[in-house]
Amino acid sequence: MSGDRQAWDAVIVGGGPAGLALATLLRPHRRVLVLERRDNPPASPPIGESLPGAAAVLLQRLGVLATFRDAGHRERGAAVSVWDIDCPVWRDAIVDPAGPGWYLDRRAFEQMLQQQALDVGVTLRQGSPVSNVAHRRGEWQLETPLGEVRAPVLVDATGRRGSLARQLGLSRHDGPPLLCLYGFLERPPESRDNTMRVQADAHGWWYTVPLPGGRRVLACHLDLDDPLHHRLRHPEAFLATARQHALLAEALQGADAPERIRGRPAGTSLLDVAQLPRAGPGFLAVGDALLAFDPLASQGLFHALASAASAARAIESGLHRSLGAYQQEMQAVAQRYLQHLRASYQGPKRFSREPFWQRRCMAPAGRRVS
Ligand SMILES: Cc1cc2nc3c(=O)[nH]c(=O)nc-3n(C[C@H](O)[C@H](O)[C@H](O)COP(=O)(O)OP(=O)(O)OC[C@H]3O[C@@H](n4cnc5c(N)ncnc54)[C@H](O)[C@@H]3O)c2cc1C
The missing domain is CATH 3.30.9.100 (D-Amino Acid Oxidase; Chain A, domain 2)
Incomplete structure (x- = not known):
């Protein structure tokens, strides 16, 4: 970057779990700027989310597993559901080979990811909405309250609205609202x-x-x-x-x-992954901006961290070579998710004539929006 304070190796728009995780993973090798629209955490309390035990590997890779374990998140207990049949079915957390997982203090979780990003040297600018994004002369140029910033790599981590990808003309498939x-x-x-x-x-x-x-x-x-x-x-x-x-x-x-x-x-909202290259060279999306899951899947935060890890690998090995592999991986994730989601919603046969269940058995992500 040599003296040019507005030129970065990667600009990530959105400072939620996916954007912060990606920034942390990229930082040892690159100058990374995260632009977050909000000044402060939102006033309304975040919904309590749970994280599967398999996320421990991803937290380890981010260097936060020990901090996470000490942060007072609550170990998950058994899941008990009245779903396929009209009586409770128990699934003990102990049967998960990756461990039971956690009920999160979501605000503390995000603060931990933010602190880690700052500690490894990521630059985070809060209160920085983005306008006018364009790819010119081999790099992305963005108008921000800091002035114009530039980078060869631009990442949409803006959450389920996927507002950056929308600005760039990419469409999404939304499930029933x-x-x-x-x-x-x-x-x-x-x-x-x-x-x-x-x-x-x-x-x-x-x-x-x-x-x-x-x-x-x-x-x-x-x-x-x-x-x-x-x-x-x-x-x-x-x-x-x-x-x-x-x-x-x-x-x-x-x-x-x-x-x-x-x-x-809270419904399914998926970016059309096949279209990623149409946004322009060096563009990626991670987390909910790529695939926002129905909460029934309980996978959103895991996917935020996992897609950040995959995106970091793709960026490290040169997006012109590895974007295809990233797209394939994310398409496979989306397909598996949609199959499981449909099967889950087909479970309670006693409600199969009810509009809520009919809609989800027929078309979990059928509506294309732009
Ligand atoms: C009802 C509900 C229940 C859920 N339950 C679970 C659960 O049990 N387990 C689970 O794992 N997941 C759950 N999730 C999903 C989980 O909350 C998300 O998957 C996760 O927050 C995605 O992280 P993210 O970083 O991709 O997006 P977000 O957390 O949405 O972060 C996006 C960030 O981008 C910022 N931003 C947006 N637009 C701009 C812009 N234009 N410029 C700059 N910044 C911008 C936002 O302010 C925000 O900070 C649930 C979701 C819902 C709705």
Whole structure:
């Protein structure tokens, strides 16, 4: 870069888990700039997410496994679901050969990734939205509040909207619009329940997990156009509806209604990976910006870290040579995911005539949007 303060080896747009992981992995060899739109963490608390045990290898590669283990994330317990059949089926976390995994303190998780990126020398600029992106004279040029920045490699890590790829004209395939409504409950001190509970019903599905710090998240997933969502926005109605299911009622015993019910779009949204080269040379996407999974898969954060590791390998070995391999790998991930997702939604046959289930059995990612 030799004195030119605005020329970088790689610019990553989006400072979430995927962008920060990729920046950390690239940094030992390259000058890396991460541009994050937000100034501060979002005001609304992040939904409690879980991470499978297999992620330990990826955390090790990022050099954060020891810090992660000390950060108070909660070890996952058994998963118990009322899904294919109308009675609970248990799956003990101990049967996972990679270990049980964790219920995350998501904010602490992201702070840890950010600190590691800074420690290895990544430059992170917060409050830096990007406008006017173009590939000219062999490099990417971006307008930012810092002025123009340039790099031969540009990465979209902007999350499920994939806003950079959209700006560059790439389209996405979206599944049926899925709304996640969720709220946080204080766990009564006597509660020992450590299970993840998943319950299918005619309108969609629920889950609840205990989080670090004495809280529990309760979430309901239903069609965006299902009028039930108006009623479920009321905390009392939300909790009462969940309690109609014995599986959830057991875990929610003694809990007061959440203070507030929040909503987030949560359906499948996949970039058309085959189109990546059309954006221009040296362009990649990682994490949700590439493949945003339905929360039923519980794979989003694992994919954020895994796609960052694959993207780092592709960039290290020269994108002109290795983009094809990256595309193939990500296409295989998307295909496997879509097959599993469809099979999962085909499970509860007792609801097969309900619009929510019909839509997902027919076309998990059929709608193309740009
Ligand atoms: C309801 C729900 C439940 C979930 N549960 C789980 C779970 O149990 N387990 C799991 O592993 N995953 C889960 N996920 C998925 C998980 O949250 C995501 O997969 C993960 O956050 C993806 O990380 P990311 O870095 O790709 O994107 P994000 O975390 O979305 O980060 C993107 C970053 O880019 C920034 N940004 C956006 N646009 C711009 C721009 N134009 N310029 C600069 N910066 C920008 C954003 O501010 C943000 O910081 C769930 C998701 C939902 C919606």
